[in-house]
Amino acid sequence: MTATIYDTRSYRAELSANPLFADLENALAMADRADAISAARFGALDLHVESKPDNTPVSDADRAVERAIRETIAERCPGDAVYGEELGKAESTGRRWILDPIDGTKNYVRGVPVWATLIGLQVGDEIVAGVVSAPALHNRWFAVKGGGAYMGAGVDEAVRIHVSHVAKVEDASMSLSSLTGWKERGDRQQLLDLTDSMWRLRGFGDFWQYMLVAQGAVDAAAEPELDLYDMGALVPIVTEAGGTFTDLDGNPGPWGGCGLATNGLLHEEILAALR
Template identity: 35%
Template sequence: MNPTPEFLDRALDVARDAAGAATQVIRRYYRDGFDVEIKADETPVTIADREAEAAIKHVLRAAFPDHAFYGEEEGREGDSDWLWLIDPIDGTKSFVRRYPFFSTQIALMHRDELVLGVSSASEYGEIAWARRGGGAWLNGQRLQVSGASDFTAQTAISFGNVKTLSRDARWTALARMVQRCGRTRGYGDFLHYHLLARGCIDLVVESDVNILDIAPLVVILREAGAAFTDLDGNAPGLGTTSVLAGPPALHAKALAEFCAA
């Protein structure tokens, strides 16, 4: 089956339902408490992460039993042209410390191309979604990135997870951009992508991410008019570990500076 608009609309509806199922799990634990474990990579995980992923898969499998899955907690399952990418709680560190900068991320990939995404920040009160060719939406309102095309006193940049970037020559390139823009922020996680899609900020830079953190946001930002690549200008894929996203003209200028560093 090809990703027709009709199929993608149906899949997007199911993905939103799956995000809703995760929200029910997450809210229960967020309010009532939970134990925290530390994984081998020294990141936290909770029963809420595991149960939310199971709830998402239950909804998706009921609608698409032949699809494959790649979840944050349970890894890869199945073999199909269709692959669901799932991060039940992106921002578990925030969840554990009880502040609402975490989200559920659900995306669908068809033959290595991301075709739809849902970014649900239930405790923050936002849900964004998009499918290829259908525009991007947040809480029912159409999204559009800003028209920023250069680094000026009006330009706002947000950073998140830039530890690797700080260790190489691109850090100096970033500093030059910062010196020319009007505002810097570190919103991180889902939040700066939602703000970028709404035109509230102009550029997002990250150097230490996992594709499960950003897969839905790729579709949402592209449908909102953004260019979205890694810091080397490559299209996002399963191995992506960095992000450069913004209006096309500004993205191109930032990419040129990073590549010249």
């Protein structure tokens, strides 16, 4: 896996001085193990899919990926808690891994290649590292607190990324996953009015729209209904790339059950438009 259209290089020397470097390397190793499982099962004729109580799908690949990551955590980081979508949501013990084994399961089971494994590390009340690995897109994004955000296979083959510098809403590009949920929040009309005033609206969806914000290709992305495992890995990547990530009330981080990521310059104006 590599960001082949970019000139990648090694950032090991810079990142190795970061106190969280070992955790980042562990997260990247978890992603390697996850990719081997998810990529092998993508498009498999015998993929088993069932509906969870919330009517969302889960496949045997989702559970196998999360199980493998949990095994790696137990081997490398014994004592760390795990909050995962499929196999249990533990309370934090001071250090907690936030896992979405396959973000975009609906895409995964339909053969759409936009899906990824999300791995975040929470220390105290902060998410300090994140890895988003999308093998079907042949790409990966990662970040560590104080160390910047990157796109590429790993610390030895990456390019540093940064959000855009677009400062006007009328010049901005925004991505949404869908319109579902905005009506229940009571702000769908505000959302439509906002997007009507923008340069461009697209629906890249799920993790990908937030990574596009982080790499400067999209200026804003939002979703009205999210869990911690949907956002944990995304937050450090967006913020280390120079962006802003809050809930729709403006509270920073992945704790509010919804998310808005922007390049920072547009954040307050978009929040105000949605209120």
